[in-house]
Amino acid sequence: MKFGGTSVGKPQRMQQVATLVTKDDERKIVVLSALSGTTNALVEISESLANRDRSAAKEQIEALQQHYRNFVLELLQEAETREKANVILNEHFEFLTIILKISFSQALNKDILAQGELLSTKLFCIYLEEKKIGHVLLPALDFMTIDSYDEPQVGTIKVKLAQLLNKHKDKNIFVTQGYISRNAKGEVDNLKRGGSDYSASLIAAAINASVCEIWTDIDGMHNNDPRVVEKTKAIEQLSFDEAAELAYFGAKILHPASIWPAQFFNVPVRLLNTLEPDAKGTLITEVAGSVGVKAVAAKDNITAIRIKSSRMLLAYGFLRKVFEVFEKHRTSIDMITTSEVAVSVTIDDDVHLPEILKELEAFGSVEMDTNQTIVSIVGNEIAETKDVMKKIFDAIEPIPVRMVSYGGSKHNVSLLIARNYKEQTLKLLNNGLFGL
Numbered sequence: 001m002k003f004g005g006t007s008v009g010k011p012q013r014m015q016q017v018a019t020l021v022t023k024d025d026e027r028k029i030v031v032l033s034a035l036s037g038t039t040n041a042l043v044e045i046s047e048s049l050a051n052r053d054r055s056a057a058k059e060q061i062e063a064l065q066q067h068y069r070n071f072v073l074e075l076l077q078e079a080e081t082r083e084k085a086n087v088i089l090n091e092h093f094e095f096l097t098i099i100l101k102i103s104f105s106q107a108l109n110k111d112i113l114a115q116g117e118l119l120s121t122k123l124f125c126i127y128l129e130e131k132k133i134g135h136v137l138l139p140a141l142d143f144m145t146i147d148s149y150d151e152p153q154v155g156t157i158k159v160k161l162a163q164l165l166n167k168h169k170d171k172n173i174f175v176t177q178g179y180i181s182r183n184a185k186g187e188v189d190n191l192k193r194g195g196s197d198y199s200a201s202l203i204a205a206a207i208n209a210s211v212c213e214i215w216t217d218i219d220g221m222h223n224n225d226p227r228v229v230e231k232t233k234a235i236e237q238l239s240f241d242e243a244a245e246l247a248y249f250g251a252k253i254l255h256p257a258s259i260w261p262a263q264f265f266n267v268p269v270r271l272l273n274t275l276e277p278d279a280k281g282t283l284i285t286e287v288a289g290s291v292g293v294k295a296v297a298a299k300d301n302i303t304a305i306r307i308k309s310s311r312m313l314l315a316y317g318f319l320r321k322v323f324e325v326f327e328k329h330r331t332s333i334d335m336i337t338t339s340e341v342a343v344s345v346t347i348d349d350d351v352h353l354p355e356i357l358k359e360l361e362a363f364g365s366v367e368m369d370t371n372q373t374i375v376s377i378v379g380n381e382i383a384e385t386k387d388v389m390k391k392i393f394d395a396i397e398p399i400p401v402r403m404v405s406y407g408g409s410k411h412n413v414s415l416l417i418a419r420n421y422k423e424q425t426l427k428l429l430n431n432g433l434f435g436l
């Protein structure tokens with residue numbers, strides 16, 4: 001059971017998490033994010049330190065500390081447990097104070113970012129203790145490891161976790177940190193922002209769990225972006241493939257990397273709502289349920305690059321050379337379309353864009369469009385569903401489309417549009433595809 005930042009971000013919410021994890025006697029691992037806002041605050045502290053602005057960092061640390069002192073007073077009622085919690089807070093905020101005096105490094109940055117999950121899990125355990133609920137805290141840094149390419153080592157995680165669980169055969173509730181991990185050098189590291197979902201899925205895979213429950217503050221994955229479109233509804237069932245496309249192409253509820261461990265080890269994933277614990281949510285399994293379009297999602301900040309070359313005509317090996325440039329700069333391509341003399345690709349990470357463009361120029365003329373959005377239409381076998389393409393293009397008739405990707409998988413049609421058409425496109429598709 002994984003609980004996100006908003007599910008533990010208020011004392012009452014954290015107390016409710018305790019109720020949810022004690023609903024039955026099944027053995028479970030509870031994975032917690034940092035309290036909402038904490039990781040952002042830690043990022044800011046790190047940035048202040050990196051900029052050598054110690055006074056800003058100091059102020060930010062003090063504000064965060066105050067937030068936690070208040071949190072503890074509301075979360076806990078007894079003097080003894082409050083005292084315990086204050087000792088924990090002293091420990092972690094002392095660490096944050098010490099860093100003001102030492103020089104900033106990437107390793108230190110990771111240590112700072114880890115404080116959020118360390119704090120949330122420790123405070124939650126003290127609350128369980130106050131409520132006399134038996135539990136064990138499993139430090140993620142003792143089992144969650146990533147290799148030198150930042151890839152989680154599922155085999156190692158499995159062995160280490162089994163050893164830890166074996167030490168506590170009589171216990172049912174295990175609490176651990178999402179997001180944080182140990183890297184190949186043995187340093188504290190993390191699974192990138194939003195990575196607690198990934199932790200949960202890796203853990204569920206490693207222990208061969210009966211289910212991986214992701215608890216958030218919305219009742220499942222929706223069929224369109226609820227921030228943009230008024231009428232959206234939760235999708236009851238998705239296949240792993242559909243969920244992967246949706247998570248990747250913009251449905252913010254689930255970290256995209258968290259699909260593969262569950263899929264590979266065949267652990268069903270359930271997206272549930274802490275505010276409405278009895279709502280069905282979304283079930284993600286190997287089977288898709290119904291055929292047809294299920295959802296629309298959008299992903300912003302896309303850059304499209306077009307490489308045009310007469311040398312591509314009747315040539316082979318051209319695409320390989322183009323792809324090698326992206327590979328070299330460790331930049332992944334999302335969409336691709338080709339014609340006989342040109343190829344267009346999109347990327348969402350433009351850190352290495354200048355170098356990439358420079359190298360591509362060797363192959364022909366290069367054009368670039370920034371601030372694009374990928375709109376993805378996802379469903380089961382939609383590439384084989386009658387009229388889907390017609391419905392999509394009828395619906396978005398007034399929208400200029402820069403790229404179309406169709407047939408890459410059976411579950412997805414992707415469109416690339418300029419960012420300023422996104423809201424209109426999502427609304428038009430909601431109407432045209434779901435009649436909403």
Ligand code: ASP
Binds near residue numbers: 004034039040
């Ligand atoms: N606390 C981390 C973040 O905010 C990880 C997570 O919540 O998934 O990115």
Ligand code: MG
Binds near residue numbers: 005253255
């Ligand atoms: Mg999240």
